[in-house]
Amino acid sequence: MPFFLYTGNADKIDEFNxxxxxxxFYFLGLKDLNPIMQKAAKFNEPPENGATLxxxxxxxxxxxxxxxxxxTVADDTGFFVDRLNGEPGIYAGRYAGEPCDYEANRRLxxxxxxxxxxxxxxxxxxxxxxxxxxxSREALEFMGESRGSILKEKRPGNQFGYDPIFVPEGYQQAFxxxxxxxxxxxxxxxxxxxxxxxFLKESVEFS
Numbered sequence: 001m002p003f004f005l006y007t008g009n010a011d012k013i014d015e016f017n018x019x020x021x022x023x024x025f026y027f028l029g030l031k032d033l034n035p036i037m038q039k040a041a042k043f044n045e046p047p048e049n050g051a052t053l054x055x056x057x058x059x060x061x062x063x064x065x066x067x068x069x070x071x072t073v074a075d076d077t078g079f080f081v082d083r084l085n086g087e088p089g090i091y092a093g094r095y096a097g098e099p100c101d102y103e104a105n106r107r108l109x110x111x112x113x114x115x116x117x118x119x120x121x122x123x124x125x126x127x128x129x130x131x132x133x134x135x136s137r138e139a140l141e142f143m144g145e146s147r148g149s150i151l152k153e154k155r156p157g158n159q160f161g162y163d164p165i166f167v168p169e170g171y172q173q174a175f176x177x178x179x180x181x182x183x184x185x186x187x188x189x190x191x192x193x194x195x196x197x198x199f200l201k202e203s204v205e206f207s
Contacts, residue, residue: 003027003131006064006074016073019184019193025200033068053078053090053128058139065132072132073196077189079162081109081123081150083116092162106154106165113150121150123166125188129196142199144191 005013005027016027046063050056053076060074079092088095088109096104113121124147131140147169154164157176164176168186175183184190 001025002070004033004064004068004070004072005029006060006068006072012075015184015189016193018180019190020197023197023201025197027073028068028070048076050076051090053126054130054141054143056090057128057130057141058132061130061132061139065134069134071134073129074132075127075129075189075192077125077127079109079123079125079166081113083120083122084109084112087112102159102161106162109150109162110152110165113152118149123148123150125162125166127188127192129192131196131199140199142192142195144188144193144195146186146188146191 001024003025005016007013008030010029013027013029020026046059048056048059050059056076057074060076061072064072064074076090077092078088078090080086080089088105092105093100094105096108124145127144129142129144131142132138148167148171149169151165151167151174155174155176157164157174157178159176162175164174167174171178171186175187184193
């Protein structure tokens with residue numbers, strides 16, 4: 001069964017499809033829509049002005065289902081540092097300003113934690129996935145969280161987002177150093193994926 005994944009990030013579409021491989025569920029991106037739908041989506045993109053991850057995810061999935069006319073999934077992810085009163089939070093992607101700069105965002109978090117004891121360098125990634133069906137006014141929500149600690153220096157490997165400076169609880173490796181399969185199993189997005197997958201497999205509507 002196809003779903004429209006409302007995102008401009010091709011890597012995210014690949015990540016969703018990798019997780020759901022063999023399940024019978026697969027995700028289409030903007031490039032998979034017909035030209036008229038593509039044009040409508042690009043020129044009428046809604047602002048992500050929600051105050052929470054949930055609100056922003058609902059904005060995207062609600063818009064996406066209107067454009068694609070098929071079941072739509074969207075997600076929003078934040079990085080919440082306890083010592084910084086939850087910053088950068090929902091603004092994780094642009095913490096150091098626009099446009100998004102992963103390295104600058106990481107440096108700013110590390111700088112703002114200077115002098116902070118190791119025991120207080122705790123943080124959490126949170127991901128909210130929402131699902132909207134055509135004709136439905138309700139958005140179904142699936143949330144995943146991964147808690148851990150923030151390093152003082154980045155680690156090697158995948159340099160996506162805050163992965164090089166985040167070590168999840170119970171592990172010695174940063175997210176950036178982990179094989180994709182392991183990260184998918186324990187990450188915030190992986191946990192949200194699993195909840196969505198369980199719902200889809202158990203729901204009569206999607207069988």
